[in-house]
Amino acid sequence: MTAVSRWWARNKVALFFLSPWLAGMIMLSLVPMVVSLYLSFTNYNLFEPPRWIGLTNYTNMFLYDTRYLKALQVTFVYVFVAVPLQLLLALALALFLNRGMFALEWFRGIFYIPSLLGPSVAIALLWRKVFGNDGIFNVVVAPLGIQPRSWIGDPDTALMTLIVLHVWQFGSPMVIFLAGLKQIPKEFYEAAAIDGAGRIGTLFRITLPLLTPIIFFNLIMQIINAFQAFTSAFIIGGSDGGVLDSMLFYTLYLFINGFNNFQMGYASAMAWVLLLIIGFFTALFFATSKRWVYYES
Amino acid sequence: MNVWRWYASDDGDPAVFACDCDNVTKRAAEIRISQEGNEMQAKRTWTALLVMAVIFVLTACSSGSGGSGGAGTSSPSDGPASSSSGGSQQQVTLRVAWWGNESRAKIYNEILDLYEQQNPHVKILRETANYGDYYTKLATQVAGGNPPDLIGMHMLNYGGEYVSKGTLEPLDPYIESGAIDTTDWDPAILESGRVDGKIYGISKGVTFTAIVINKKMLSEIGMAVPERTLNYEEFAQFLREIQSKLPEGVYASFDGMQWEHSIDTWVRQKGKNLLSPDGKEIGFTKDDLREFYQYWYDLIQDGVVTPASITAEYKSQPQENSLIVKGITATLITNLNQAKIYTNYMSDELDVIRWPIMENGVYKGGENLQSSAWSIPKNSKNKEEAVKLLNWFVNDIEAGKIFKAELGIPGNLKVQEALKDLLHPLDVKGFQLMAEASKDAPPVAVRAPGSPQIIEAFFNFGQQIAFGRMSVDEAVDAAFAEFERILRTR
Secondary structure (H helix, E strand, C coil), rough: HHHHHHHHHHHHHHHHHHHHHHHHHHHHHHHHHHHHHCCCCCCCCCCCCECCCCCCHHHHHHHHHHHHHHHHHHHHHHHHHHHHHHHHHHHHHHHHHHHCCCCHHHHHHHHHHHHCCCCCCCHHHHHHHHCCCHHHHHHHHHHHHHCCCCCCCCCHHHHHHHHHHHCCCCHHHHHHHHHHHHHCCHHHHHHHCCCCCCCCHHHHHHHHHHHHHHHHHHHHHHHHHHHHHHHHHHCCCCCCHHHCCCCCCCHHHHHHHHHHHHHCHHHHHHHHHHHHHHHHHHHHHHHHHHHHHHCCC | CCHHHHHHHCCCHHHHHCCCHHHHHHHHHHHHHHHHHHHHHHHHHHHHHHHHHHHHHHHHHHHHHHHHHCCCCCCCCHHHHCCCCCCCCCCEEEEEECCCHHHHHCCCCHHHHHHHHCCCCEEEEEEEEEEHHHHHHHHHHHCCCCCCEEEEEEEHHHHHHHHHHCCCCCCHHHHHCCCCCCCCCCEEEEEEECCCCEEEEEEEEECCCEEEHHHHHHHCCCCCCCCCCCCCHHHHHHHHHHHHHHHCCCCCCCCCCHCCHHHHHHHHHHCCCCCCCCCCCCCCCCCHHHHHHHHHHHHHHHCEEECCCHHHHCCCCCCCHCCCCCCCCCCEEEEHHHHHHHCCCCCEEEEEEEECCCCCCCCCCCCCCCCEEEECCCCCCHHHHHHHHHHHHHHHHHHHHHCCCCCECCCCCHHHHHHHCCCHHHHHHHHHHHHHHHHHCCCCCCCCCCHHHHHHHHHHHHHHHCCCCCHHHHHHHHHHCCCCCHHHHH
């Protein structure tokens, strides 16, 4: 028997059962991806056949398209401000809830709700109301002596409103942190207590090091997530990227190019660059993880 | 050894691995067991195949119906029978698409239901979305070869784009054959559907840019709506006078740098266009743009039009949240047919006036007719039936009365006449303004492909000025650099 036929004999049943998903993966993911890679080297306006133009889309992107560079800038600020803030908040609340308290399940549920609602259009619309010219945020900050203004209409603060919306959805990383905290063996804390370690010492010497695999997981997932954020900017900023393009997320600009400007080739090229960017940061975190992520074994 | 290998391929049953003796009877027993195992496995494989087959059939069925249902096509054995059947009463399913909100959908549904009643053999599937999403969806449908049979088309903004890609059916043959009856039509409105010499859209109604005024707010500060059309200087003066009497936080008007038809109107008054007809070159000069930006920038600096951040926040808001409804401005730049929509959300009486005229321009007026038309995609499968519905929709008095100039002034003069007593007073005023504008504005020019991107850049650099991030001169230079990039990379 050859290796192939042996492999086939061994796996045919599994393949049969997997076939609907394999077919889905190949036809709905793999083929479109390959096509999009091809389109990224063409000028394709949806209606006429694609025209091969080599690397022109890629060079235009970085050399001439100032809006593209702006979109990159906005997205980077968003990802590297919103994600750490969100994880810090999630971790702080998880630590707090983990100490055990009255009606813990209820609070856990309540804190999780924003994660369910966050990516929805309704919340994005609500955000417009909260941070608008006549929004309640102005009422809240008025006692601090801050002049009422349109936080969404001001290019300096518009992105901040989206970051706040992202941070607000701390529920799902929080739940994962909570699960991680429960896994840390009690013995470590007992030993620490016997050795006379304080609360801060225990946190930094025991809890956080043992939680690093979870922190690592959350970090990767949230960064991938944040790079692909779309809905909030689309609804809050309007489909044109908001005031002075201050809410022009990468995916939003990609959408504008593909579906408003009919430049599918350019949009495909942008999608592939985004894939490379996300891949780069994921690889980077994996590479550094050996230095700061501790696995118990 | 032999036994070992023989079993190794058999998914390593632990019982088999455990036994490495060479007792013949024992081996025989094992062989029997493993044969049974093989039979079992064969059975299992068959069961698996059967289950798979069932699943495939089920999913194929559901995805089949899901596919056509989702795409909104229909009538299983439709297509060829309907179009080639020479007026017989065979069932036809037409897909009709338009843009608009819920209340507009009600109007369309009422009209289309009436058509279904009168033509029992026609079933109409309806597809609707708001303006922005509508064109996203349409583009994918047209590109995918699966467009609706009858589509709403904003001729001014998108007609050039769709015609240049060869996606729309020219309607002249149907007009010549009388299938589309245009005998009672206002020629100017019929012309609004012409691109590159052929008619591609039959108007459901035309509108154009205008200024809506809160009449009550004006009378409270002792001012009146101007009787005649103002020129640009008079208009600025008018706004400044309003502003001087308004309380803090209320503005005379909206920033014209963020209104997509303002620059179009401005350059048309100078006898030019946004783009050359083929969409390859910019149709106006840096000086044109500089004057335009300067005009509005002065108004911003004097606090007469909304400051940049308020403009930005309210720019893309629906009518119920608009500046004039919220009482933040005394006037608003809008399209004529929409003026009446604001009255649904406010009690103050409104009025409309024309966009300012340019005394020393090539043309005094610059308004471009915005025709919301019906078009028929080239690869529609039911063109004949789609044409019949189109013709009825735009020419039938009853249908016209239900539609009630929803998208502006209808092209058929008899329908116009029938509407006289039914129309909203703001629409009546609109009729007058249009008659006036048709005397001093250049003929309609459908925008060349690429203009949506040019407008987008025009907005962005206007915003840079409004926020004080760029001087007018800097913004003009940057805008032209961006225009060139856009045209080069198309």
